[in-house]
Amino acid sequence: MRSTLFDALPDEVSVYEVSPRDGLQNEAITVPTPRKVRLIEALVAAGLKRLEVTSFVSPKWVPQLADAVELCRLLGHPGGVSFSALCPNRQGLDRALATELDEVAVFLSASEGHNRRNVNKTIAETLDVFRELVPAGVAAGRRVRGYLSTLWGCPFEGEVDPARGVEITRQLLEMGCYEVSLGDTIGIGTPRQTKRILEMFLAEFPAERLALHFHDTRGTALANVVVGLEMGIRTFDASVGGLGGCPYAPGAAGNLATEDLVFTLHGMGIETGIDLDKLVEAGRVASAIVGHDLSGKVHRAGVRALRR
């Protein structure tokens, strides 16, 4: 039997690390800034080149990330590495632009219910804010990434119409975002749905403008990544150790673990520029600074157990 599956896999894929922001944001304890630096440095040492390190949200909302300016100052600007931070509004963007960050990011949801709970605005109101924010970031010489959440399903509304997501993505790209990361925020997506969603998006946008951000809440993240690879996507978000949990189901897994993603990509002959042994070390740092076990499977098995 001859199948065309995987005939057009890429030689290389870009892994976008989100643990310092998306991961830590879901942790109960506030991690001291020097420990965040230690985690980020371990991730950079493992070969990660694109990292979302913090968020310039109000410290009242997310105390974990109140040290955003100080963290960026301590991190500096290592060569060949791009640090990014979320900016929900003009005030956040202005704080970000005072740092050396290469990149900033804007975020909204594909469902009104989740967007309302997250930023207390309608999707239209959020896009109105971004119409000022994104060009301002670009004008200041920063790349601007867009995040579109809950595209596979919403914890408040259930099913989400992907056509709505296509329209939001079009606007984000037109505003000046170089890439939009499509998120399965509650980890409810299955592979056939992923194919259906990507067919709709790839009918409108080149694959290079899209990234995929899967959560592993029900174990489907890697299966969805494989569909994304097969459909031409070349950037995947992940969080070391699976750091992050799921805010809607205590004890459940959240972000796809970077180690699981990298193990799979390397096993498929796809380069990432990442040293898996060092990445597993970074996962141990992550586990140590939050003080509990993480859910990532390679993290738990240990990469050495792979080898003789």
Place this chain on the structure above:
Amino acid sequence: MRSTLFDALPDEVSVYEVSPRDGLQNEAITVPTPRKVRLIEALVAAGLKRLEVTSFVSPKWVPQLADAVELCRLLGHPGGVSFSALCPNRQGLDRALATELDEVAVFLSASEGHNRRNVNKTIAETLDVFRELVPAGVAAGRRVRGYLSTLWGCPFEGEVDPARGVEITRQLLEMGCYEVSLGDTIGIGTPRQTKRILEMFLAEFPAERLALHFHDTRGTALANVVVGLEMGIRTFDASVGGLGGCPYAPGAAGNLATEDLVFTLHGMGIETGIDLDKLVEAGRVASAIVGHDLSGKVHRAGVRALRR
């Protein structure tokens, strides 16, 4: 962009439950027989129709399964459900044939190192035993299933030549096995490798004679299942809650969790005859009788969190 991915998915897939044997065998505590019955009855109530319930190995080797005859007696012979048990040798087969089991199973490894550690025989010696065992099982009116372990990699030898596995499978089918379950015993397989292995097997055997048995040690099990589905495989082994762990890496995940498999299949529009809510209940029974948390992701997230 138009892709043929998933164009030939089946309407229905058969899920083969292995938790009562493969799962419990890796547990430290010996579970009392009535609790095993409770687990198996919960699994049958959830709609599972094919279950490997025990093994007729020497009680000296596996004390957990020393109650095989008594367990089979207590389970009886519910309509529409097929119970199976492993039989490593003639003595085990004779004990199995004294029960009402519909099905028995033989097992060996695709690598000499693992087979030697597991049954203290070469692969050739093991096949010699099966050449008597399998026809004897068939002659006694039982279906005989074959298991081929370590096909994706061996904990002692590393890489395994799939051509060797093809040859072993050919012999198992010729002896009278109705199906051979191909196992990634250490959960090291990645999707491209799965495609390569299945291409070799499907060049020789019809898909209906093959099943896939993935371990989720590095999170890749569902991604490999998706490749199997795409390549035409219609039977997948799994263990409720991911019961079982990995004997080579303490704390790591072992078997693919049945709930994660069923969630994914249903999400892809593929029927299994299984009630996911009741399956999650059975996973709670499994967790309770072994006295610890299980690694399955849907098990941890809870199926209700999927719905509004």
